[in-house]
Amino acid sequence: MxxxxxxxxxxxxxxxxxxxxxxxxxxxxxxxxxxxxxxxxxxxxxxxxxxxxxxxxxxxxxxxxGEKISDKKYSEAPNWAKEQAEKYLPILKASNGLKGEALKDFINKWNNENTEELRTSYSSLIKMRRRFFRYGISGLLSKHGQHLTGSTVPDNYFEYFKNLYLVEGAPSLRTCWDLTLGYAIRMLDAKRETFPSFMAFKRRLDKEVPKQSIYLARMGETAWNRKYGGYIERDYSNIICNEVWVSDHAQIDVACFDSDNKVVFPWVTVWRDYKSGKWLGWILQSGNPNSDHIFQSFYYAAEKYGLPKDVIIDNGKDYRSKDFAGGSRSIKISTNKTKTQS
The missing domain is CATH 3.90.105 (Molybdopterin biosynthesis moea protein, domain 2)
Known part of the structure; x- marks a missing residue:
């Protein structure tokens, strides 16, 4: 036929x-x-x-x-892949029509009567039922699909797609697929009906290119380093509260009106305790932060909690000013000696 x-x-x-x-x-x-x-x-x-x-x-x-493509896949599968199918075929046949508590009772009885290799669980049996319904006997094969067929995306299509997608600032995956389709139709006489689907490209990309590599190519080294870069965790065990302070600026994602009735997103400059994370002194401002804001917030913290033994600051320009890095200007802060020693 x-x-x-x-x-x-x-x-x-x-x-x-x-x-x-x-x-x-x-x-x-x-x-x-x-x-x-x-x-x-x-x-x-x-x-x-x-x-x-x-x-x-x-x-x-x-x-x-009406053709049995899945049965053909099963007959061509290696013996090691068929072992899982041969395990579940009798279980599926014996449990046909059972569900809920009746199915759980069947599984308990089956597991008690069979060896470890033939035992199963409720979730595994439900999964195998679903596979058997959708894919037939080939759905029961171990690692179904991974060893039977390769990707449906030809290498020349995939290379063109990667050159579009794996670039910093490149368009979305779907847009790159559309562009690849257009290229294949124009240059390679491809047909829309037989062109691999968007998901086929995504599956091959996820399989062949590590997630970190995709992120690095599309987002750049700075963004990659923030998300995936290696780091060393600090040891907080020997630090005493209020001995070490840290400071930084942050812009608040809340729109406000300033004194001139203009919409602004305010900045906050904070000194906090390194050990506990408690905010010790801070100042809100509508303009860009500078060294004056750093000293003002430090004054608020020192006035209330005394002076720390050490401070940790970043490499920002305002923190690298002479006031912190050294110079002729001196800052005098009156503090409560009792608070400093407490």
Whole structure:
């Protein structure tokens, strides 16, 4: 019997939802996410979705065409991959129709009567039921899909896609996929119907390029270092409260009106205790922070809590001023000796 040619078959969304076992709305959402190859045809004021058959999972193609693609995959699978399927086939058959407490009772009885290798759990059995329903017997194979087929994205498409996506400030993954599709149609005579889906590109990218490498390429070294860069944790065990202070500026993400009735996002300059994190002295201002704000907030902290033994400051310009780094200017702060020693 001659096999059906499925290279250019488009299913209306109702039929696609039927073979997928999903609602029409869910299929539409998956289309917009790039899970399937689809097209929209306007008929009057209504938009009709059509989905390319070859972009659907194998189990859906099986249902539509009547062919057993999944069974063929099982027969071609290595023996080590079949062991899991051979374990679950009798369990699925024996537990057919059971659910809830009845299924849990069956699992307990099964586990008591069988060896460790044949035992299962409620969550594992539910997962295998779902796989068996969707993919047939090949869904029960160990690591289904990872050793049976490679990526559907050809190397030349993928290299062009990476050159677009893995660049600092590059557009979104979906936009890069659209650009790759346009390039393939113009330069390589590709067809929209057989072009790999957006999700196929994403899966290959996630599989071949580490997450940190993607972040570095797209966000830059500074952003990567803040998120993934190595660091050494400080040892707080030998530090006594109020002996070491730290200071920094931060802009508050709250819009306010200043004295001139202008909208501003105020800055806060803070000195806090390094050990406990307690705020000791701070000052709010609408303009850009400077060394005067640093000293004013330090004065508030020292007046109330006394002087610290050490301070930790960053390498900002205002903290590198002569007032902190050394110079002729001197700052006198009157403090309560009792508070300093407490």
């Amino acid at each position: 001659k096999a059906k040619d499925t290279t250019n078959i488009w299913l209306d969304i109702g039929k696609a939802a039927e073979v997928l076992g999903l609602s029409v709305q869910t299929v539409k959402k998956q289309c917009r996410k790039g899970s399937f190859v689809f097209k929209i045809i306007k008929r009057g004021k209504q938009s009709h979705y059509f989905i390319h058959l070859k972009s659907l999972p194998d189990f859906a193609q099986d249902k539509y065409s």
